[in-house]
Amino acid sequence: MQTGKVVYRHSAVTRLTHWLFFIAFLALVSSGLQIFNAAPYLDASDKTDMSRRVLQISSPRDNIGTTTVFGRTFTTTGWLGWTDDGMGGKTGRAFPGWITIPSYQDLANGRRWHLFFAWVMVFCGLAYLIWGIGRHDLRELVLRPPDVPKLLPMQLYYLRLRKEPPPHGKYNPLQKLAYTLVLFAFAPLIVLSGLALSPSFDAAVPWVTVIFGGRQFARLWHFVLMIALCGFFAMHVMLVLTTGFRNHITSMITGRYKLGAHDGVGI
Amino acid sequence: MKRRLFIATSLSAALAGCGAIGTKLTGNQGFQSVLHTAEGLNLKLIGTHGLAREYSAKQISGDFPINSLDTPSDALYEHLTRAAFHPFRLIVDGMVDRPQRLSLAQLAAMRRTSQITRHDCVEGWSAIAQWSGVALRDILALAGPRAGAQYVVFHTFDRDADGLPYYESLSLSQAMHPQALLALRQNGAPIPPDRGAPVRLKVPTQLGYKSAKWVRHVEVVASLDHLFAGKGGYWEDQGYEWYAGI
Numbered sequence: 001m002q003t004g005k006v007v008y009r010h011s012a013v014t015r016l017t018h019w020l021f022f023i024a025f026l027a028l029v030s031s032g033l034q035i036f037n038a039a040p041y042l043d044a045s046d047k048t049d050m051s052r053r054v055l056q057i058s059s060p061r062d063n064i065g066t067t068t069v070f071g072r073t074f075t076t077t078g079w080l081g082w083t084d085d086g087m088g089g090k091t092g093r094a095f096p097g098w099i100t101i102p103s104y105q106d107l108a109n110g111r112r113w114h115l116f117f118a119w120v121m122v123f124c125g126l127a128y129l130i131w132g133i134g135r136h137d138l139r140e141l142v143l144r145p146p147d148v149p150k151l152l153p154m155q156l157y158y159l160r161l162r163k164e165p166p167p168h169g170k171y172n173p174l175q176k177l178a179y180t181l182v183l184f185a186f187a188p189l190i191v192l193s194g195l196a197l198s199p200s201f202d203a204a205v206p207w208v209t210v211i212f213g214g215r216q217f218a219r220l221w222h223f224v225l226m227i228a229l230c231g232f233f234a235m236h237v238m239l240v241l242t243t244g245f246r247n248h249i250t251s252m253i254t255g256r257y258k259l260g261a262h263d264g265v266g267i
Numbered sequence: 268m269k270r271r272l273f274i275a276t277s278l279s280a281a282l283a284g285c286g287a288i289g290t291k292l293t294g295n296q297g298f299q300s301v302l303h304t305a306e307g308l309n310l311k312l313i314g315t316h317g318l319a320r321e322y323s324a325k326q327i328s329g330d331f332p333i334n335s336l337d338t339p340s341d342a343l344y345e346h347l348t349r350a351a352f353h354p355f356r357l358i359v360d361g362m363v364d365r366p367q368r369l370s371l372a373q374l375a376a377m378r379r380t381s382q383i384t385r386h387d388c389v390e391g392w393s394a395i396a397q398w399s400g401v402a403l404r405d406i407l408a409l410a411g412p413r414a415g416a417q418y419v420v421f422h423t424f425d426r427d428a429d430g431l432p433y434y435e436s437l438s439l440s441q442a443m444h445p446q447a448l449l450a451l452r453q454n455g456a457p458i459p460p461d462r463g464a465p466v467r468l469k470v471p472t473q474l475g476y477k478s479a480k481w482v483r484h485v486e487v488v489a490s491l492d493h494l495f496a497g498k499g500g501y502w503e504d505q506g507y508e509w510y511a512g513i
Contacts, residue, residue, distance in 0.1 A: 026282070027289065030285070030289060035391070038390040038391055039390040039392050046385070046393070047326070047328055047393045047394055047395045048328070048332075048392040048394060097286075098283060098286055100286070101289035101290065102289065102290040102293045103287070103289075103290045104290075106293070106506075108506035108507045109293045109506060111389070111507070111508070112293075112303070112305070112508075113293070113302060115302075115306070115309065115508075115513065116301070116302040116304070116305040118305070119308060195313075195513075197387075197391075198313060198512055199319065199385075199387040199471065199472055199473055199512060199513075200313045200317060200472050200512025201317075201512070201513065202319070202387075203315075203317030203318055203472045204313060204314065204316070205317070206320055209320075215393050216392075216393060237278070241274060241275060241278075245274055
């Protein structure tokens with residue numbers, strides 16, 4: 001083992017696109033929830049169709065907020081439906097002001113943020129992928145067939161049911177699975193499902209809206225993919241916090257990473 | 268463990284702070300002009316030249332939402348509704364060779380086009396309806412735009428609570444799109460007053476706010492700068508993008 005050895009782990013392009021992506025992600029989620037608030041329901045259909053409603057957040061009367069998922073209604077007062085209006089009061093509003101940009105109801109500006117940072121995200125993703133072709137940053141990150149049998153042992157290690165992680169390179173098999181899903185499935189799909197909401201894009205490239213099951217269905221996919229990416233983000237932050245916060249943050253700023261006892265050798 | 272708790276607490280505080288920064292930045296002119304660059308990029312890359320999907324009659328929405336300011340309280344408009352729109356004349360002027368004043372009978376006698384298209388609202392909902400009327404490009408051909416004409420502006424009978432008139436605009440090439448329609452009928456019947464009678468614009472390749480209701484005057488212009496706040500439409504003047512394709 002090379003425990004304690006400092007290696008150059010993240011290239012400048014990786015570090016730059018990582019932090020830009022981080023800013024874009026926060027801006028996109030909070031402006032996206034602002035946009036969602038303008039029509040706080042999701043239908044599994046092309047046109048709006050209440051008979052195919054999957055999610056509805058509403059305020060049936062003052063001081064009551066409800067969330068209906070697949071026809072089952074929950075009281076979510078204070079969290080969803082009846083929430084802070086971003087100006088110090090409470091109002092009938094799906095997502096609360098503390099999580100939206102701007103904090104108060106403002107669809108026009110929410111759209112401006114969203115449509116700008118969507119491009120930031122696309123450019124970061126493309127720059128990272130194109131630059132990474134054939135380089136170790138990306139090659140080490142992608143899940144390959146030999147990694148698949150190591151997924152379960154790695155999970156067992158995380159659950160403390162196994163003493164040692166299976167041998168691996170720079171990233172362990174579960175990290176590879178997560179990064180591969182995000183880079184090659186969730187991120188491209190969330191961009192495409194967002195574009196499917198555009199009437200001009202739908203007119204120009206109609207098959208995209210069709211593969212998502214129509215415009216309202218694409219809106220549902222866009223939302224579900226956002227939840228999936230938030231799940232990845234939460235897991236990512238949790239692991240950074242619990243496996244050497246300072247070392248990880250330093251390596252994503254300077255590129256230099258101090259190898260731990262269980263780190264794969266890699267680069 | 269204490270250190271981890273401290274880090275987690277500071278991270279949550281930082282996240283909550285992000286929203287406050289976002290709200291502050293929204294009011295910053297420089298930042299707004301940065302955000303604004305996306306509109307030009309979207310217009311260039313997505314454009315407005317595609318043909319909107321057309322649907323079958325059985326896919327028409329049973330309940331098309333009404334989402335606009337109320338039926339105009341304009342005195343002339345009220346007079347016109349009482350007179351079943353007989354005195355109504357659609358004015359077509361500005362930078363054209365042959366200004367027009369078209370009655371509903373004259374419009375109805377022109378070549379009729381029909382479409383069953385999806386109306387996509389900026390709020391997020393969609394509804395399908397059949398619209399029929401006169402292709403905007405036929406009206407423009409009648410009037411003959413002059414060299415130098417860039418935009419087509421649609422003035423309406425509608426005003427908001429502060430008296431600001433509702434208007435919209437398209438570029439000349441968007442106005443020549445085969446599906447850009449001055450609609451006279453919705454789902455086979457004359458358009459009802461709350462949905463834009465007697466003539467409304469229908470641009471199925473852009474978000475619903477482009478499709479102005481209660482159109483009274485079509486004006487061909489070289490620039491949008493001199494109109495109201497200069498952004499090319501009522502909603503545009505309120506901060507929505509002129510390019511309503513996304």
